[in-house]
Amino acid sequence: MSGAVLKILKGGTQTTLQDAGRPGHRHLGIPKSGAADRLSFALSNYLVGNPWDAPALECTLGGLHIRFLKQTRIAISGADMKAQINGMNLGMNRCVPVEPGDILTFSFGRIGCRAYISVEGGLKGESFMGSVSTYIPAGFGGLEGRAYRAGDEIYSAELDSSGANTLPFGYAPRLSRHIVLRARSVTEWDWLSPAAQRYIYTSPFHATSDTDRMGARLRGDKIDLAEKKDMVSSPILPGTLQIPPSGQPILALIDGHCTGGYPRALQVITADLWLLGQIAPSSPVSFRRCSPEDAPVILRGRNAFYEGLMPGFRF
Template identity: 35%
Template sequence: MRWLEVISPGLLTTVQDKGRCGFAHMGVPASGPMDMIAFRLANAVVGNGPECAALELTALGGRYRVMGGECIVCLGGAVEAQAEGRVLEPWVGHRLAQGSELVVGRIQRGLRAYLTFAGGIATQPVLGSRATLSRASLGGLNGRALAKGDRLPLAEQTDIGRRRCLHAHLTTLYTSGPLSVVMGPQQEAFTEASLLTFLQGRYRVSAHADRMGYRMVGPALAHVYGADMVSDAVVPGSIQIPGNGQPIIALHDRQTTGGYPKIATLIGADLPRVGQLRPGQSVAFRAVTVPEGVARWQRLQKGIAACLQHIQSTEVSWL
């Protein structure tokens, strides 16, 4: 049995797979990777599908030791790493011998990166998923972020040869400029002036930003009838406006219902970009139609599929 020993866990490192789907009606969000693009491609480099669990690293990676046998790893993201006296290039598969120490430094661009292992992480599934939902102590390793001394079991791997994902293909998957939103479902709860302010102003990610949601700071938005309403569904990307008029972007570990009006909803194609925003970064919003949002999602899926095909057909020699 192979495992990964945690020498230092970084700032916030959790086990995530594609997510715990089908339980929102019971108040359980899907969780899963904040940047599903990087997660899927890093998994694919080591021969895994999106159902395989990996480590989501936040700001700083940590230090780990491979035990019980060799393993093949990939780092998905702009992150520094070293092992066995050499620098590990991101988006490339690396074979690490038993006893090797893997040191993952700070994330240089964005907030999150992924460490994938051929075969995946083999913690016990909860409700059909290994994704960590720490506020409910579900999934991952004992339902929490990693800690010093933890041992993560690794599944059996198949040696698929060394592969890479080229940066040129990755850059086309992330958009720039304003974040795209579909207005509503409660835009009538806000004044006309506030709707214009929301789409014309800029909002900064506050220090209160985590996997549950990002609290934003910017021009206050005024309600027509007050900030309270009968609770209804909250999805990843829902933008709620509480009594202080400052937006909250609900994310993967959000509550599944909420009692604040939602001025807009981020399109799914822009969620990975939001998952990479750091506190202090500012963004703007632009309104798109539902068909435009669907078309953006379809283009993103085609781009990911093209990258996956490229990974499958590109092999390089092991060092």
């Protein structure tokens, strides 16, 4: 079984190889990376019978065209980008067989930002610190640490597959254009003006075009700081909302810097981090306060629900 399983005809806006990421290296300046929407990524793998964390394609916004070079099975989850095989509409969240020569095309979706394409057996990439996740700013993982472009050929990772699966009712997440994130106030919350503390949880923001895997710049009511204090570079996490002097918040995403120099106002709860991957430029984004008691209960419930389907899966 030599030879690539698929060839990229058009890379689209940005298509990279992603897996569950390389956690635990933030003290070295290495972000976790991995699929920006971990849930949709895991579900596409489940459908083709892969382990939930098998490397898969992450297609941002759309425009990706692929030719298959081998007979295999694929599934698409996440944002609906009107995928077609040889010009025939292809449903989301279904395992479908493909033949050598078949051409898979993505248009552009209206809801969400990222689609995941899993191929039976997973896809192969360059490993760095235990993960093949592509991290473009430092150029490692995937293929030469960059987004795929026309002519790139991708090989199978030849992982064991348990065969095609169907998704039981209720397991496919219903994406909405408006991304609502449950969050907790964190360490520099007190620096916000009283008015800002009120509307950060009530008024919606919009993601600007300055939105990628590293972060989303949000625009909305100005979030004022009660006092301007200097902050020294300090750790941040995916899901940390920072408030720069402009008052337009920055939400750190899965490839986000490990340190930031702005006050940290909110932290999105772990169970909602997968939604960060579906923030597209111009998406409305809102934050809802989550109590400290609720956050672990929500996480336990969500993990238990999906772990029944995908052993070992964790948000």
